[in-house]
Amino acid sequence: MKIGEAQKLYRQQLSFLRGQKNDYVKQQKENREKMEQGVTFTFSEAYLEREKELQEKIDELSGQIKNNEKTLDDLIDQEVGIFNSIASKQQADAMKEYGEEMAKCMEIARRISRGDHVPAQDEKKLMDFNMEIYQMAKEMAAMNMEGEHKEWESLWGDEEEKEYEDPFEASQNAETNVEMPEEMEAAASVETPAES
Secondary structure, eight states, rough: OHHHHHHHHHHHHHHHHHHHHHHHEEEEEEEEHHHHHTTTTTGGHHHHHHHHHHHHHHHHHHHHHHHHHHHHHHHHHHHHHHHHHHHHHHHHHHHHHHHHHHHHHHHHHHHHHHHHHHOOOHHHHHHHOHHHHHHHHHHHHTOOOSOOOOBBBSSSOOOOOOOOOOOHHHHSSSSOOOOOOHHHHHHHHSSSOOOO
């Protein structure tokens, strides 16, 4: 089951269980009001039994809610962990690419400062990267006009835009070992007609 699907199911189940618990709490309150008003004084034994039944149901539902909340918290932790893992990998890739870009730009600046000829696209990359470094390299090139100058190929080949997956989408679609809530499994098996 995917994390996003499991979260949705557990949220639905929690909503259902909380609604049931609220109904039992309301019934318990009504039961207590009747007992306090003395309306049911002769039937107090039956109402005490009803009070006990309602409290057991409320306690049972509270336990189920607590378990489902813990499972939902675990699912959220899994999702956040996957999201952070993907995002940090993407950040590391971006930093690596930036470092490579910086190294290329510094090499271009060195070549220009020696008076060598570099492709226009490389000069533009250096200008975009850091205009001050570009200007210093051009000033040094003016001082190094004499001698032989080398003709360089571009340091950038055909650039492909790197595409990254969406960390949120990836974390939602990651598989989890969490099963469907028990109450929903039972309802699903009742709703599914048996095969003949």
